[in-house]
Amino acid sequence: MNTAITPLRAVTLAVLQVFADTLAGRAPASRGRALSAVKPLLAFVHHLGYLAFDVGATVAVPPVKGTLAVCILDEAAAHRLLALGADPAQRRPAPPAPRRWPARL
DSSP, rough: OOOOOGGGGOOHHHHHHHHHHHHTTHHHHHHHHHHHHHHHHHHHHHHHHHSSSOOGOOOOOOOOOHHHHHHSSSSHHHHHHHHHHHHHGGGGOOOOOOHHHOOOO
16 A cells, blocks of 8 residues: 655546545445545635646545434334333443444535
8 A cells, every 4th residue: 555645736536546446445434434525625725726626526435325224223122221220230331332423425
């Protein structure tokens, strides 16, 4: 993996595609988040006139599967929680929930 830092003025479509290719081993949401962070930066510096072209406009961000249903309890799980009652001795500490950040488009 090439970790060389490219100056902002030297960023081209090829450089951006190589960056996108380096994200191939990551989860689709992580790839989308990284590309979604870079694209507005490139659009902004193009708007300022620092770049002649908005090279980020041609790069597609991979679609992210909605995972909201994973966070919602089903009816049986809700009944189990209610059956535990308010007695702290009956409750086990829940494992920490993974952080889920909303996808930005």
